[in-house]
Amino acid sequence: QPAVSSEEGINLEEIREFAKNFKIRRLSLGLTQTQVGQALTATEGPAYSQSAICRFEKLDITPKSAQKLKPVLEKWLAEAEHWNQKGQQNLMEFVGGEPSKKRKRRTSFTPQAIEILNSYFEKNALPTGQEITEIARELNYDREVCCSEQHRHDAVKPAFEEADFHSLNGAVCG
């Protein structure tokens, strides 16, 4: 990590202070790094990714970049706080549209479905997109959820022997 060092007359302590402050204020507004990045991309210059915000907060950037980004963030955050004062609805609008995106309901599978998925993936570990669509429809689950890799992993999991799975951590080096 390029620690922010004292070059080119940049007030590093000030930047450090702001970065820390920025994170807390962002969280106080209930905003994610992603939201900030997207909002900035919309209102300010070219493009600010979630990663960019993350790196600024951790000051995992060059002093020059930090110096350049600071005023942009400062201005934007103040404005965001201003809108938040007038009600969270206003903030969300300022941030970028979708007012109240709710967390997706977590899916749970019936034992039957799990069994079917298990046996399916056992036969075919590499289903194509179409095959996934097929099985999702058959089982009547949301395609993304039912047959995402994440869930294939879960379906497959019982095949592992728990004890063995945990007993060898770190035994193999890296």
Place this chain on the structure above:
Amino acid sequence: QPAVSSEEGINLEEIREFAKNFKIRRLSLGLTQTQVGQALTATEGPAYSQSAICRFEKLDITPKSAQKLKPVLEKWLAEAEHWNQKGQQNLMEFVGGEPSKKRKRRTSFTPQAIEILNSYFEKNALPTGQEITEIARELNYDREVCCSEQHRHDAVKPAFEEADFHSLNGAVCG
């Protein structure tokens, strides 16, 4: 969700206020719900799970439970902030031991390793614990990482057709 309602002379507005405040102060200290839960379990009464902290912050509990939990959290948080004043080292000690658990470095595979993993999982989608150990040793990667389901998923992924994979979101119901 049992919204906090106005029963039994409990000051709901105050609790709501505190819950919101608690979250912000927790984040300012850089603590996770898990850390708070564990610390409370250690210093205070019986057991406070991460879920419990989460549910308090979202007030996804009965007013009675909230009322009971509030003073405990209030006291603990104040103390935590006190220690934090004296330096973050003190806070981490107060919270519970492990001073600076670093985030695990994310692993990356050489193209060779990916190819080998791909062909391996294509032949055998359900390796046993022992087989996993074996291949991890062979490739000289950390067992947990190298052959976790997460990574098997990655090894397998190229088989999906991107276009199809995305085009059918929500087409299948839930």
Place this chain on the structure above:
DNA sequence: AGCATAAATAATAA
């Protein structure tokens, strides 16, 4: 009353 784990967020290799 909390465990298991799905969903969402943050951090990082490339």
Place this chain on the structure above:
DNA sequence: TTATTATTTATGCT
């Protein structure tokens, strides 16, 4: 920056 790993939060279940 993008793609994706690692960690944290939230919730279905019992």
